[in-house]
Amino acid sequence: MPLFGSSSSRSLCGNHEESNEERFYKNLNNWELPRVPISQIYKQRSSSFKTDYTIETIEKTIPLSKKQETVPLLLLSKRSIKKHSRSYKYLHFGLVQVAIKPLSKESLNTSILLGLRDCRFLDFKDSPLTIKTNLCNGPVYFDYYPNYSVSLQDAHEVLTLNIRTGSLPVALIYTVHFKAMTSPFRPKALRSS
Template identity: 25%
Template sequence: MSSENSIFQDNQSLSSFRKSNTSKIDGLYEITHIPEAEKSPIKEYVQSSKFYQHFLPATEQEQFVTLELPSHLPRIWLSKGYTHLHFGAVRFALTAHGRKGLPTVARLALLDTRYADYQHACIGTVETTLNAGTILVTMFPNFNMSISDPQLLTALKFQIQIVGAVPTGITYGATLHYQMVYRIPNHALDFVTPQSTEDALFLQMETDHPSCIYVPRQIPRNELLKLIPDTWLTSYEQHHQNSKNAQPIQSTTHHF
């Protein structure tokens, strides 16, 4: 009797083995080991541009200013094995050339001009009075571009409009200073931005000593129109369409 039980148990085990052996394989993974000698080391360095200055003619029309990058640098970066440029921070200062206390108002937007629609191109905007002196702002675009990208040197632009007490005649009404801080890596990894500041797209500065730090977020076009005049959007989009002619579209309409 015991031998029969043993045979019965063996048959059960064999049946169970056969059943498990014919079960379906849901996934198959292959792990490949890369030798240390063949691994490409991650490398990067942080660099800042010089503090550029751009003289703004005295006008109430919109003006577009391209943020400059030296044209010889991409070739040097590529020759050293770097592949991307990460736009980390853009800091700028705007100073009106007039006595303190004048009712002068400025609106400035940082744009990624690779996009045709304004709500996609707009990284951030600032509206401020200039009666108290120089205003200082820092924005964090936080995106990568390939060093081989043909638009690398011209992608970022400022859109500026100054109204109110604006001088007449041939003279400069203000000076824009700006500086870019960027990483040059051999990869395309972004930084994680603070979540608590992602609602700061539009900045209004009315203090005597304005200075702020900014992190951008995406905003729909209908919400953007509540903050920015529609002429700004259409002027930019026309400028984008006609950029090959190198003639900026200007508008004298303002809504301050």
């Protein structure tokens, strides 16, 4: 759905004209990350390896700050990792989706610097993905297909999001599609970034 409609549309509730700003906020509140079915991430077949497909979606509001600061966010919760560690030894990351929505008025200069990092690499330049964008026209999102397995013992520290915002608040939504496995081999991923 496009974020902006035509400049004058009739409301279904009455005969008054809905302003661009009202439409912007309405569309922004209803905006969600596009759903990606497991069948587009992993080849599903019966096998002798025990697996568990999981999709974890988290929405966080990044608070207003007076200065530009980098906020690191762990992608997986310790609770989720603990749950899977009872039956599995490895996680395979199939897809990470990240979206940023402005929590400010339409067309304000809301610049963002976002990096998806693998914390096992010390140099920030080795990050799999870094984007710099402006949210003046609405939400921005990306899909990243890491296609690698990690031990459950350090899974919560592997992929992190580092976000640097200006002085305007934003909402960060991210979804991690992963597969818990007993073996680190043959995850049957269909895509790789």
